[in-house]
Amino acid sequence: MHHRWIILTVMLLMLSACGPATPLEILVPDTPAVCQEGASLTSLEVSPQLQPIAEQANHMVSANGWIWVLESGSNTVSRYNPTSGVFEDAFVDLGNDRGPYDIFVDGDRGFVTNYLGNTVSIFDANSGEVLDEISDPRLKDPSGIAATREHLYVTNVEFLGVARGWGQGSILVIDRATLEITGVISAHARNPQYVTVLNAGDGEEPGKIAIVSTGALGQVGERYVQTSMAAIEVWTETEDALSPAKEIFEIPPPEEGSRVGAPGRALVSPDGASLYMTSATAPVVFEIDLEQLAWAHGADSPIVLYEEDSDTLHSGALDQDGLLWITSFNQDAVYVLDTRCNEVLAGPIPIGVVDDELEGPIAIVSSASSSSSQQNVVQPDVYFITSLSKQLGRIEGM
């Protein structure tokens, strides 16, 4: 009898020990340039399932040689090293009921806004240990976070609930050295979600930031659209931290039938001359000319990525070659916009593994190892995360 049980046991162990499936890969052939003297792309290999990540990942950044992934549903930050391939799961455990929204890594320290916790966590970027947590009644649904040399800026979304919508919204100014709250500045428009550093400043040049207020969002008919004024504010720091010089760029609610609006995180071109914003509701990109301080492509003439009538959601990352990599949530795809001439260089590049289910690419970054040759052929190394299939993926030039 014994040998039969041994055989059975061995068989059961074999059954349960079968290894994971081979990673899927998608190949994309060479892409010629679309702009005069613009970049072309080498053939691409897409690895949609490079690494499983935790639930509701919503943002990622590249800093200190790591890709940092913010996992809102698990209150964690994981990180991936593109060079070594090491993945550190839950590198930072922010604690329960935080709902992290944005991350800013500043050398040895990192900062995370906790939307549900109404706090800002400060962690050691080398060990992952949470060092401190700023808690203050003036933090109201904190979302975006970024820092100049002098100040840390946190945007307060102030969402009052489904029935009441968004409150005024504000930006909290924190002294970077002491981490004391200096004060609060009202946002120009509702739903200030993002803040981007345009210039960290130094002793001679003041710091400069861009704040994006997406405007209220709501369902109109069958579609989600921006329902109140949106705005991009470009602030230049002055001696009074609470009185920056402001340039305001408004986006009115779209007219009936249009979904153009809901600007996303501001992205600065490599030469610092332009600011790009993707849209949370339409397949378009907005551009502000920072030298002229004027819309280059505003709501009336946005850059169109593709034609689509249903809900859309995009996020983007600008690489060192001026290529704007854009995730398209509802298409499980990535587009590449060459900002030299604002033409779509590539896309839709499929990054999903399933045809009939959304995987939801939600954020993208270009790693420092992306490179371009003398012939201006870009060999990208881009990473993205999907919030529904919970994966870190990669687009790599071959």
Added chain:
Amino acid sequence: MRTFSQKFTTWVTLATLLILSPPAVLLAHGEEDAPVDGSVETRGNAPDAVEDARLPSGFVTRIPLDEVGPAGDGLASALERAPGVYVRRSSSFGQPAYIQVRGGNPRQVVVLLNGVRVKVPTGLGFDVGSLAVAGLDEARVYRGGSGVVHGAGALTGALELRAAPTYREGWEVRGRALTGSFGTTEFGARAEGSNNAGSARIVVNRRQSDGDFMFEDAQGVPARRVNNGHDRLHLLASGAWDEGGRHLGATLLLDSGESGVAGPSEFQQTFGEAKFREHRLIATTDGGARGVLSGDGWTLDFQRVFGMQYRRQDYRNDEAILGGGQFETHASSVGMDSGAQFALFTDAGNFATLAFSARREVYTTLEESDERLDVMRRTFGLALSDEQLLFGDKLSLIGVARLERIEQDELLMHPTTGAIGAIVRAKPWLDFRGNIARTWRPPDFDELYIETEFIRGNPELQPERALLADAGVTFRAKDEIARAEIVGFYGRTTDQIMFLPVSAYVIEARNLALVNSAGVEFLSAFSPIKRTPLTLAYTLTEAERPNLPDRTPLPNQPRHRIEATARADLSRLDWLLDLPKLQLETRASWRSSIALDNFASQTNPGWLRLDVGLVVAPKSWLRLRADATNLLDYRRAVDGLQRPLPGRAYFFSMELVAGP
């Protein structure tokens, strides 16, 4: 698609179990002494294969509930003992749990009480976690195509609960008190009496628990579960009368209570005030007569059933997750179900049934936005089944055909379902049986019509359809002292309905193309040594959606599951105090890892749960019981994302019995 190696391992496992099982149980048969005092048993509270006369070739498991110990978690724990079944828990005892069969999901299992359908066609499925077992006698799990006898909705199986007083002459009153971990207390009383014609029983049970167990979250951080308590009152009264070939039964079940709705483990504070109240009243009556008509070589029996259910559910969270405002929903449902069945027996070896059924289900919601949803569904059914015995009863050929008409607002559906099966009775102790069935499930109310800010139903949904096949061997040793059943199954579901994100803002009910499942079920009960009955259940389930990458399992479905129980009965032993009852029980439950999301990116490793229990009756009127569950104190188990299950727990109970 499954790979060749997967198919190979499935069928090799099937063959291996087939080869192994008869010698194993035969050995047990040979060693088993005839019971001297009736205390050695392999039936008892062990699950057993039974036949439903409408499709006797189907695979149905009967699980006695009367002897379910206080250590387990009631009905959910009992159902886990059946092969082919997986119970998905959301938390500890008293919190919701859902049964799924053969790789299906909980919506695809209909649930009945005494033949009356009590599963409301909305929500995640029938909650077997919060319903008390007290007063229920047995559960029957219809696996795969055997559920076809219960009509549309039973896509992958059915669960029938039975509450019927036993016919033991005399009367008996019992009182029971329990205390245990996580602030759990339970008080119950039960009175029953019988004479030679009828019997009656009334059971009342009050159970409450704080449910504040410790667990470890996904990052390995210890935490305490909060807002996880419950307080429920359960009242069940039933009566039966049987005389002169006629029988009549009635049952009334009241189940009412409030429970905390603990949020995901990472967001407990956000759901710290969320409460769920539920009130459920079910009344059933059944009756019939044997031989209402008869002639030369034939006789006709009649049975009928009628039942009503009212259920109200209220959810309230004073601090909703976004914006901090109050959020509440209210829903109620009323259902009526009736059926009549004529059964014809002939001396020529034919058994036929003709059944009619009518059901009315009304579901009403009062959503936060004051948008009221009223839905009514009427279902009429006609079913014919026939079993023909051939070759001196060695072969049975069975056919079941069922036609239904479902009226719901502007929808009109005509599901046709059915099965064919066969039984080969090779030996008195060995039979082979197989079935092919076509099953059907109409979309639930919420799948069709729910309309919230982010979740939408889809009125265009198609019903789910499944093609199911199974084949197995049943072995029964002399005097039932050992038995075994091994079954291979296959299922192919088309248009499976799932709520899926269709954009960044909207989750909508959609028909998926295909879901495949295949596997092996094994159930055995025997006594290798005197007074120690053992049961073993094993299930291999390979369930997948072909549209996903190869080897991506369905969420919440383990590939392997083993359930083993052993009991040492030391009652009435001279050398051991000669106690009326002294019994040691152990139970081991193991499941392999499960995926927690559609893409299997998040998983929970396999885990082994060990339970032990000791029952001592120093006097015939006093029974004491001590139990330890999850003895290994494993605290990282979840059945769903951020839904931790409790670690080690202890329970103590005392029961007083009065009677002649």
